[in-house]
Amino acid sequence: MVPDLGTDTRAMALPASWVRDARRARALSLVTLAWLGFESALGLAAGLSAHSVALIGWGWSSLGEALAGLIVVWRFTGSRLRSPASEHRARRAVAVSFWILAPYLVVHVAYDVATGERAAPTALGVVVTTISLVSMPVLGVAKRRLGARLGSAATAGEGAQNLLCALMAGGVLAGLAATSLGWWWVDPAVALLLAAVAAREGGNTWRGHSCAH
Numbered sequence: 001m002v003p004d005l006g007t008d009t010r011a012m013a014l015p016a017s018w019v020r021d022a023r024r025a026r027a028l029s030l031v032t033l034a035w036l037g038f039e040s041a042l043g044l045a046a047g048l049s050a051h052s053v054a055l056i057g058w059g060w061s062s063l064g065e066a067l068a069g070l071i072v073v074w075r076f077t078g079s080r081l082r083s084p085a086s087e088h089r090a091r092r093a094v095a096v097s098f099w100i101l102a103p104y105l106v107v108h109v110a111y112d113v114a115t116g117e118r119a120a121p122t123a124l125g126v127v128v129t130t131i132s133l134v135s136m137p138v139l140g141v142a143k144r145r146l147g148a149r150l151g152s153a154a155t156a157g158e159g160a161q162n163l164l165c166a167l168m169a170g171g172v173l174a175g176l177a178a179t180s181l182g183w184w185w186v187d188p189a190v191a192l193l194l195a196a197v198a199a200r201e202g203g204n205t206w207r208g209h210s211c212a213h
Helices: 016-050 053-075 078-082 084-115 123-150 153-180 186-206
Strands: none
Touching (some): 016 053, 016 123, 053 153, 053 186, 084 186, 153 186
16 A cells, blocks of 8 residues: 655655556546446436436436546546645545535435425336446445555545445435335435435545545
C-alpha cells in the first residue's frame, strides 16, 4: 500500500506491482463506464415511465458512479499515476459524487408524497436492476481490493459505489414487488434509505476511510 501523502505534489517512485494494479483499476473503470451509460439510460426510462422515485434515483446514481469511474481513470492516467496530490483530489471528487445523489432523492420523495404520486410496476425496471444486482458486486469487490492494495480511497470509493448500486438494485426490486401488492410507501422508503447510505459513504470517502472497511 502506498501511503497517503496528502497534497504533496512530488512524483513518487512506485513498485512495478503497484503500477500494474493501477492500470487494472483504470481498465475496470473503463469497462464499468460502458455498462453504466446503458444502465442509467434504461433505469431512468423505466423509472420515469413507472414514476418510481427509487428506480429514478437508482438510474440517476448510475451517473454518479460514472463520474466516479471517470475520476479514477483521470487519477491513473499520465503523470498523475505517480502523483499523491492527484489521489487526494480524486478521493474528494468521488466523495462529492456520493453527496450529489442524497439530496436529490430526499427532494424527489418529498415532492411525490406531497403530490400523491405513486409508483407503478415495470418489467424493464425489473430486468435492468436484476442484471445490476448480479454484476455490480463482482466489480465492486475487485475495485475495493485494488483500492486497498493501491492505498487509493478513490478506487475503493468507486468500488463502494458499485456495491451501493447493487444494494440499491435489490432495494428497488423489493420496492417494485411491494408496489405490485399495493404497498406504495415501500418505494419512497427505499429511496430515503439509499440517500442515507450515499451520504455516509461520501463522508467515509472524503475522510479516506473507504479502503478500510
